[in-house]
Amino acid sequence: MGKVKVSTFAREMGTSDEKLLEQLRAAGVEKHSADQFVNDEDKRQLLAYLRKSHGGADEEEEPAPSKITLKRRSNRQVKQSFSHGRSRTVEVEVRKKRTFVKRRRDEELGDEEPEAETVGAEAAELEMEGAAAGSAPVAEEHEAPSTAEAEAAPETEEGEETTEREEAPMEEEAEPAEQQTAVEEAPAEEAAAVEGAPAEQPAPEEGPAPDKGKSKKGRKEQEEELRNKEASEEEGFESKKQRKKREKRAKREGRKREDRRGFERPEPQVREVAVPDTISVEELSNRLALKATELIKQLFKMGVMVTKNDTLDSDTATLVVEELGHKVKHVSEEALEEEVLAAEKPQGEAVARPPVVTVMGHVDHGKTSLLDYIRKAKVAAGEAGGITQHIGAYHVDTDNGTLVFLDTPGHEAFTAMRARGAQVTDMVILVVAADDGIKPQTMEAIDHAKAAEVPIVVAVNKCDLPDAEPEKVKQEMSQHGLIPEDWGGETVFVNLSAKTGDRVDSLLEMVALQSELLELQAVAEGPAQGIVIESKLDRGRGPVATILVREGRLHQGDVLLAGPEYGRVRALVNEYGDNVEDAGPSMPVEVLGLSGVPEAGDDAQVVTEERKAREISEMRHQRAKEQQIAANKRAKLEGMFEQMQQGEVAELPILLKADVQGSVEAMRESLEKLSNEEVQVKVIHAQVGGINESDVNLALASEAIIIGFNVRAEASARRLIEQNGVDVRYFSVIYEAVDQVKAALEGLLEPEITEEITGRAEVRDLFRVPKMGTVAGCQVIEGHVTRNAKVRVLRDNVVVYDGQLDSLKRFKDDAKEVREGYECGMGIKDFNDLKIGDVLECYESRETARTLD
Numbered sequence: 001m002g003k004v005k006v007s008t009f010a011r012e013m014g015t016s017d018e019k020l021l022e023q024l025r026a027a028g029v030e031k032h033s034a035d036q037f038v039n040d041e042d043k044r045q046l047l048a049y050l051r052k053s054h055g056g057a058d059e060e061e062e063p064a065p066s067k068i069t070l071k072r073r074s075n076r077q078v079k080q081s082f083s084h085g086r087s088r089t090v091e092v093e094v095r096k097k098r099t100f101v102k103r104r105r106d107e108e109l110g111d112e113e114p115e116a117e118t119v120g121a122e123a124a125e126l127e128m129e130g131a132a133a134g135s136a137p138v139a140e141e142h143e144a145p146s147t148a149e150a151e152a153a154p155e156t157e158e159g160e161e162t163t164e165r166e167e168a169p170m171e172e173e174a175e176p177a178e179q180q181t182a183v184e185e186a187p188a189e190e191a192a193a194v195e196g197a198p199a200e201q202p203a204p205e206e207g208p209a210p211d212k213g214k215s216k217k218g219r220k221e222q223e224e225e226l227r228n229k230e231a232s233e234e235e236g237f238e239s240k241k242q243r244k245k246r247e248k249r250a251k252r253e254g255r256k257r258e259d260r261r262g263f264e265r266p267e268p269q270v271r272e273v274a275v276p277d278t279i280s281v282e283e284l285s286n287r288l289a290l291k292a293t294e295l296i297k298q299l300f301k302m303g304v305m306v307t308k309n310d311t312l313d314s315d316t317a318t319l320v321v322e323e324l325g326h327k328v329k330h331v332s333e334e335a336l337e338e339e340v341l342a343a344e345k346p347q348g349e350a351v352a353r354p355p356v357v358t359v360m361g362h363v364d365h366g367k368t369s370l371l372d373y374i375r376k377a378k379v380a381a382g383e384a385g386g387i388t389q390h391i392g393a394y395h396v397d398t399d400n401g402t403l404v405f406l407d408t409p410g411h412e413a414f415t416a417m418r419a420r421g422a423q424v425t426d427m428v429i430l431v432v433a434a435d436d437g438i439k440p441q442t443m444e445a446i447d448h449a450k451a452a453e454v455p456i457v458v459a460v461n462k463c464d465l466p467d468a469e470p471e472k473v474k475q476e477m478s479q480h481g482l483i484p485e486d487w488g489g490e491t492v493f494v495n496l497s498a499k500t501g502d503r504v505d506s507l508l509e510m511v512a513l514q515s516e517l518l519e520l521q522a523v524a525e526g527p528a529q530g531i532v533i534e535s536k537l538d539r540g541r542g543p544v545a546t547i548l549v550r551e552g553r554l555h556q557g558d559v560l561l562a563g564p565e566y567g568r569v570r571a572l573v574n575e576y577g578d579n580v581e582d583a584g585p586s587m588p589v590e591v592l593g594l595s596g597v598p599e600a601g602d603d604a605q606v607v608t609e610e611r612k613a614r615e616i617s618e619m620r621h622q623r624a625k626e627q628q629i630a631a632n633k634r635a636k637l638e639g640m641f642e643q644m645q646q647g648e649v650a651e652l653p654i655l656l657k658a659d660v661q662g663s664v665e666a667m668r669e670s671l672e673k674l675s676n677e678e679v680q681v682k683v684i685h686a687q688v689g690g691i692n693e694s695d696v697n698l699a700l701a702s703e704a705i706i707i708g709f710n711v712r713a714e715a716s717a718r719r720l721i722e723q724n725g726v727d728v729r730y731f732s733v734i735y736e737a738v739d740q741v742k743a744a745l746e747g748l749l750e751p752e753i754t755e756e757i758t759g760r761a762e763v764r765d766l767f768r769v770p771k772m773g774t775v776a777g778c779q780v781i782e783g784h785v786t787r788n789a790k791v792r793v794l795r796d797n798v799v800v801y802d803g804q805l806d807s808l809k810r811f812k813d814d815a816k817e818v819r820e821g822y823e824c825g826m827g828i829k830d831f832n833d834l835k836i837g838d839v840l841e842c843y844e845s846r847e848t849a850r851t852l853d
């Protein structure tokens with residue numbers, strides 16, 4: 001480098017001439033003017049002095065290599081393009097760290113580094129010094145990245161590596177800024193490229209830098225890397241946001257998978273569906289927890305076309321419920337109601353109650369007379385007001401207790417009640433006329449009483465008559481299992497006269513005593529339960545029902561459910577016409593305030609909540625309607641079904657009403673026995689009692705005839721019968737009824753068609769005759785053929801045509817008949833397709849009316 005003036009050197013060093021001269025002098029270089037020259041030796045001496053004066057080690061002591069670390073951060077954006085065409089800009093923060101190391105003197109001396117580099121190192125020293133002195137103008141000039149942030153403190157927490165380099169004692173580290181970008185590892189090379197880092201700079205492990213100077217093989221590798229890089233771009237350059245999204249998605253999917261495991265498609269729920277006798281489509285859909293439309297669709301698939309409000313019978317409901325994979329539980333609506341009403345059962349201690357007595361016996365043996373006498377006897381006895389009105393029952397007080405009489409004599413009411421499941425009677429008084437003895441209805445009464453397991457007290461009536469033979473009655477009765485007490489049996493016999501009233505009291509006493517043996521008991525308090533024994537629609541008072549209380553106590557103001565009707569009890573009236581506050585067990589009482597007229601035999605029940613009573617009432621009304629509709633439909637549909645199943649089946653629907661159950665059963669059996677394969681007698685309804693409006697309606701709907709056995713139609717029913725021309729027949733003898741029905745069935749039978757083959761002719765020749773078509777020249781080979789005969793064309797014994805003969809000629813003349821062995825010309829109506837060899841079979845068919853015998 002040679003000599004330079006002090007002033008020039010001072011400028012180079014960025015200091016003043018005076019200060020440099022001073023420092024030179026202090027270093028032992030005697031210079032006093034800025035115009036004097038300093039050589040290299042002077043410079044070295046000055047440097048040694050400066051090191052020493054700034055705390056550096058003595059030259060001889062060899063100072064330890066000191067180092068300085070510079071850090072710099074720079075932010076820039078890197079634009080990335082993905083293989084799928086989208087590009088994104090990534091914010092990249094590049095952190096650089098440079099460590100400058102001061103070399104040992106001997107190394108320094110041994111080095112052949114150019115002077116400039118030494119000056120660079122010196123400059124760095126000066127920078128240090130400048131920095132320490134508060135200014136570093138020279139160092140700034142020499143620092144390539146002039147904006148580099150100088151930090152004296154060594155950085156260790158970022159995994160700092162120090163690489164000593166001769167030419168550029170610096171180390172660069174490029175790190176992604178975690179907090180700013182998602183560039184995790186890869187951008188190192190880019191950061192390096194941006195910074196112009198030398199190619200040989202060790203590349204980060206994760207992303208080796210492409211090397212342009214590499215061989216062919218190297219290029220291949222490079223391409224491979226690029227491909228890999230491209231493939232992994234989405235992963236590699238996934239932003240933090242993306243990663244989070246991906247993680248969330250994965251989590252969600254994981255959860256979904258778990259969900260799928262946790263909430264696997266549930267097994268179809270199998271319900272137990274309560275199916276009553278009839279049920280509306282809507283109600284069934286509710287019970288199935290299914291939309292009504294779905295149920296209708298299912299029914300449609302099964303060939304049942306219904307609407308939401310239609311009623312299904314039990315069979316159809318069962319089928320559809322099972323078809324839908326549910327279980328059927330057959331229940332009667334009564335059972336469901338019972339469940340509701342069970343809660344209303346009176347609770348408490350049972351106490352003795354009066355017996356309820358029914359008077360039975362043969363016609364004219366004196367039942368009415370007996371009941372009248374007892375009732376009147378009470379008037380005579382001076383009961384307040386006397387029995388002023390017929391309410392269907394009354395009670396009588398005896399010395400041995402109270403008795404309640406059902407004021408409807410005969411076993412019809414008794415059986416009708418029993419048929420409805422209501423057994424009101426505790427005891428039967430069987431009236432037998434002493435002058436007449438046991439008669440058919442006496443026998444029936446015995447059977448009914450026995451069937452109901454009700455004890456019998458025999459009233460041997462008309463003992464006042466001279467021809468009375470009470471002993472004969474006892475004898476006859478004992479033959480039927482009713483053995484008198486005085487004969488060693490258990491049956492009480494009382495000889496009396498209803499006309500004179502003789503020994504009627506003793507009958508009452510005996511009944512009272514007998515009932516004591518029965519130990520009849522009932523709960524006397526609580527919500528009342530009873531049975532409707534009579535009902536009517538009174539013009540002034542509205543619906544009136546006589547209730548016989550069985551349990552509990554019926555009060556005025558109670559909400560009473562009676563059959564399908566309900567209402568708040570407006571008034572209670574006893575048999576004496578008195579309004580009463582309440583009625584206890586076995587007491588008959590007229591009830592006012594019901595919504596309608598219930599039927600005899602209907603249950604009556606006090607319901608605490610009016611709402612419940614209304615609901616049950618509505619349900620019962622609906623059920624009655626449904627049963628009626630279902631019965632009508634059934635009568636029609638089943639007939640059609642059977643006809644389809646059995647071909648042309650004729651059916652005679654019959655609605656049967658009879659005076660007694662025995663007659664009903666006997667008639668039903670006899671009539672149904674008339675059925676055969678072709679004709680069915682279908683008793684669609686059979687019941688004891690007169691023919692009422694509902695019967696006529698049912699018969700109309702079912703196109704049934706009505707048979708009344710010992711019964712007649714009610715006035716309203718008669719009007720309906722006349723209006724609609726319903727076929728009603730009355731009988732009093734069973735065989736007459738059976739004969740008439742048999743005749744009716746014979747009328748329904750298809751006439752028997754018998755067929756007789758009269759002859760056969762073989763086609764020998766064929767002629768085309770204008771206007772006549774084909775005429776066959778035939779020979780009669782069997783029997784005879786007649787002109788008006790029916791004919792079949794047989795070809796190889798197979799019928800190919802069945803029709804009528806059109807012409808029959810013998811030579812050119814029309815013939816009425818041609819006999820076997822003769823030739824004839826035969827033409828067949830509307831058939832010209834005859835062939836030689838065909839056989840024409842002539843036949844006649846006859847219709848014969850058939851009988852069932």
Ligand SMILES: Nc1nc2c(ncn2[C@@H]2O[C@H](COP(=O)(O)OP(=O)(O)OP(=O)(O)O)[C@@H](O)[C@H]2O)c(=O)[nH]1
Pocket residue numbers: 361362363364365366367368369370409410461462463464465496497498499500
């Ligand atoms: N002499 C006599 N006649 C009696 C007696 N009881 C009833 N009669 C007569 O017998 C006939 C029939 O009596 P009812 O009481 O109507 O007989 P019933 O059993 O009720 O008859 P139905 O209602 O038709 O079943 C009447 O003419 C009565 O007067 C009796 O104790 N003595």
